[in-house]
Amino acid sequence: xxxxxxxxxxxxxxxxxxxxxxxxxxxxxxxxxxxxxxxxxxxxxxxxxxxxxxxxxxxxxxxxxxxxxxxxxxxxxxxxxxxxxxxxxxxxxxxxxxxxxxxxxxxxxxxxxxxxxxxxxxxxxxxxxxxxxxxxxxxxxxxxxxxxxxxxxxxxxxxxxxxxxxxxxxxxxxxxxxxxxxxxxxxxxxxxxxxxxxxxxxxxxxxxxxxxxxxxxxxxxxxxxxxxxxxxxxxxxxxxxxxxxxxxxxxxxxxxxxxxxxxxxxxxxxxxx
Amino acid sequence: xxxxxxxxxxxxxxxxxxxxxxxxxxxxxxxxxxxxxxxxxxxxxxxxxxxxxxxxxxxxxxxxxxxxxxxxxxxxxxxxxxxxxxxxxxxxxxxxxxxxxxxxxxxxxxxxxxxxxxxxxxxxxxxxxxxxxxxxxxxxxxxxxxxxxxxxxxxxxxxxxxxxxxxxxxxxxxxxxxxxxxxxxxxxxxxxxxxxxxxxxxxxxxxxxxxxxxxxxxxxxxxxxxxxxxxxxxxxxxxxxxxxxxxxxxxxxxxxxxxxxxxxxxxxxxxxxxxxxxxxxxxxxxxxxxxxxxxxxxxxxxxxxxxxxxxxxxxxxxxxxxxxxxxxxxxxxxxxxxxxxxxxx
Numbered sequence: 001x002x003x004x005x006x007x008x009x010x011x012x013x014x015x016x017x018x019x020x021x022x023x024x025x026x027x028x029x030x031x032x033x034x035x036x037x038x039x040x041x042x043x044x045x046x047x048x049x050x051x052x053x054x055x056x057x058x059x060x061x062x063x064x065x066x067x068x069x070x071x072x073x074x075x076x077x078x079x080x081x082x083x084x085x086x087x088x089x090x091x092x093x094x095x096x097x098x099x100x101x102x103x104x105x106x107x108x109x110x111x112x113x114x115x116x117x118x119x120x121x122x123x124x125x126x127x128x129x130x131x132x133x134x135x136x137x138x139x140x141x142x143x144x145x146x147x148x149x150x151x152x153x154x155x156x157x158x159x160x161x162x163x164x165x166x167x168x169x170x171x172x173x174x175x176x177x178x179x180x181x182x183x184x185x186x187x188x189x190x191x192x193x194x195x196x197x198x199x200x201x202x203x204x205x206x207x208x209x210x211x212x213x214x215x216x217x218x219x220x221x222x223x224x225x226x227x228x229x230x231x232x233x234x235x236x237x238x239x240x241x242x243x244x245x246x247x248x249x250x251x252x253x254x255x256x257x258x259x260x261x262x263x264x265x266x267x268x269x270x271x272x273x
Numbered sequence: 274x275x276x277x278x279x280x281x282x283x284x285x286x287x288x289x290x291x292x293x294x295x296x297x298x299x300x301x302x303x304x305x306x307x308x309x310x311x312x313x314x315x316x317x318x319x320x321x322x323x324x325x326x327x328x329x330x331x332x333x334x335x336x337x338x339x340x341x342x343x344x345x346x347x348x349x350x351x352x353x354x355x356x357x358x359x360x361x362x363x364x365x366x367x368x369x370x371x372x373x374x375x376x377x378x379x380x381x382x383x384x385x386x387x388x389x390x391x392x393x394x395x396x397x398x399x400x401x402x403x404x405x406x407x408x409x410x411x412x413x414x415x416x417x418x419x420x421x422x423x424x425x426x427x428x429x430x431x432x433x434x435x436x437x438x439x440x441x442x443x444x445x446x447x448x449x450x451x452x453x454x455x456x457x458x459x460x461x462x463x464x465x466x467x468x469x470x471x472x473x474x475x476x477x478x479x480x481x482x483x484x485x486x487x488x489x490x491x492x493x494x495x496x497x498x499x500x501x502x503x504x505x506x507x508x509x510x511x512x513x514x515x516x517x518x519x520x521x522x523x524x525x526x527x528x529x530x531x532x533x534x535x536x537x538x539x540x541x542x543x544x545x546x547x548x549x550x551x552x553x554x555x556x557x558x559x560x561x562x563x564x565x566x567x568x569x570x571x572x573x574x575x576x577x578x579x580x581x582x583x584x585x586x587x588x589x590x591x592x593x594x595x596x597x598x599x600x601x602x603x604x605x606x607x608x609x610x611x612x613x614x615x616x617x618x
Contacts (some may be wrong), residue, residue: 012438073460075618104462117286117292124286131282132461134275173455 021053021087023182023213028081029237039166040069043237045080049230053183054204054214056228056245058257060220060267064237065217066112070185072215073109074099085182105133110168112187122155122162122170126177133178141177148210149173149203165196172203182213189223200223201226221257233257235265279463283471289439291479301483305433306490313495315421324393327356329370330429332440334383334404341397358584360386361416366393383407388414417498419583424498427578430487431571434480434510435517435545439538443521447534450525450618459617469556469612473518480514487537500585505593512600513574519607520570526614545569550576573599 010191023192025047028207032039041066049055057065070076072083074091083091090103116125126145130138144153149169168188175183185204187196198218205226217225224231227244233248234239239265239267241248245257254260290297317545324341330348335341344365345358359365359435371383385401387394401409458468491497499506528534547561548555551569555563566572573596580592588594 056467075456075459098459098464101462104460107460109457109460111453111457113453114457115454117290117449117454119290128282128286129461132279132463134457134462234313246363 021086023049024084025046025049025068025072026082026084028071030064030071030076031077031079040237042078044061045234045237047232047239049213049215051210051213052208053229054208054216054227055102056231057215057217057234058219058224058228058231058261059234060219060261062139063234065219065234067237068184068234069184069215069217073184074103075109079144079233080216105178106181107187108173108178108180108183110175110183110185110188110257112190114171116159116171118160119158120149120244122151122173125159125170126155126173127211129174129177135178141179145173145177148206162193165199168192168196168200169203172200172207176207180212182215183207185216187217187219189218189220197223219268221261222235224257233261233264235261235267276467276505279438279467280471280474282614283463283468284475287472287477291475301433301437301479302486304436305429305487308429309422309426309495311355324366324397325364326397327359327365327368328354328526329356329368332371332373334367334371334381334407334533335369335401338400348387350378354566357386357414358416360391360394360414362583363388363391363393363416365417365558366391367401369398381407382410382432384410384412386412387413387457388416390417391414401412415580422495422562423497423583424579425552426491426495426550427582428571428575430491431549431575431578432546432551433482433487433544434574435512435571437480437483438476438517439521439524439542441479441521442472442518443524443538444531444534446472446522446525447528447531451531465615465617466612473515473522475510476518476521477514480513480518484510484514497582499582501581501587501593507580507589508588509574509577509593509600511596512597512604513577516570516574516600516604516607519604519611522544522611523607525615526611527616547573548572553590570600570603 025045028042028045029040030042032041037149039120045064045068049056057068059065067076069093070196071078074101078242080093080094082089082093085103085106089095117128118129123142124144127138127140130141135141146155149172150167151169151173153167154162155170155173159170162170172188174267175185181222188204189200192200203225204214204216208227216224216227228245230242231248232239241260243251248260249256252260252263296452306535324338324345326335326338326341327344327346328335329346329352333343335343346368349616354363360368366388368386369383370385372381383404385398387398390394446455488497492499520536521538524534524537525543544565548566549569549572550566553570555566576597577600578591579584580590580596584592586592588597
């Protein structure tokens, strides 16, 4: 497996891939067994994600956003469908319990909620994570992540001693430390104060400017409008609309995405009728 | 190399977590010291004024001695050898064998084994001289008395290892799973076996270091004897540690509730603590409990450790290699089952 230098963003290898063929999700479905009846979390979702964009998956709680993203990350196996990266299937219903190593190397992940090992500082966690990936120069990778996420001031503290915003930035640094091509952010600003959310948005724009593809799930309309180049509206496990935020607002003649969602589903993004 | 690097990073991270958790680390050292000190104090009084005499065969010219307890020793080379060792360790004050006392008193011949360093043996030897109808032949055996603390120490250290192995692996993995640490690691290229191997190695090294320090302290401060090979003892402890870790691994393989894990671990550790011959000999125990105790790895580890430390047995002795074989088989089985059952979430 080839090692990457985190300071050099390798765009060249994907130049030959057409934008729509960069990352593709085909007919994804997932049902959870439950009583009294099973829950169909994802019901045939199709996505085409171009390279270098911020792609938003917007929907209320329980819409199937996290399940979709976790299947794409290789954390869950779908019941049906597949995920293709640069034309090759990396996740499928018939695939193994884990995603291929090359796919794990290509993606960085920030979960909605993540606990970290006790008693390790942010820098030690970064060092640990660099060791889990195929990197030649671990120290440079750590410094790169610290610089990108602007966490130098508090990286030597244990995460439990950090504020919510600082902690999310450390988690983002962990997602970026191996210089992934795709970064998954699952509701990264939930629970943060407005200032911390804006700081986080600027970091997302920064990593997008580096040429990385960002896949973001959120239920904040303002976040989706500010960050996303393209977004899909998901409701009850299905994509109900797709497009650039401005185009969608124009198409339905609404002021914001919350209104749009209300108009399309009769419910708002918090799932209330 | 990449696998080694991953394994090394996880290993280092786990070790740092351990030694920075001061409370947990202190407890690992403090617990066995408190137990050993407590029992050493509790049993530091004068021994009971009771003689214990081993009698080989049916003839007992001392039968009328009211102040002595007689232990019947079956005839045979092996039994004689074991009885002699007990005299050496002051477990028997005197060992006596007398050919039948016939009508002609002068015809009786007797032999006795006594430990010259035993005050009880010395007293009994003088009393024996008063039995004139037997012609006595004396054989001296050397050896130091076993103190209760000598007998107890391997067991207490074993208990410390058991708690450290089961909770250090089992409980920590469940906490990792519950808090999402395992889910985060699953999203990296690290494979389950690499992660588990790092956890096992980390705990193995930490227990080894802790146990070595405690043993050293017990030897230097309490004068605990190690009559056998230290390497054999280390091997027994190492295999025992792996076996105990494997149990922790099985418990942690799928459980995601700390409460359930705590309950399961307690359910395993408490019977092992009391049915493994740590605090008292299993000889007088109910036969069913004796059989049940054979299921506990701690029973085999403590028995082998005592055989090495107290009896000076070597690797070729059945008292050592049989427990080692059982522990190895249990460790292999436990690690295989634990790894097979393991789920990140």
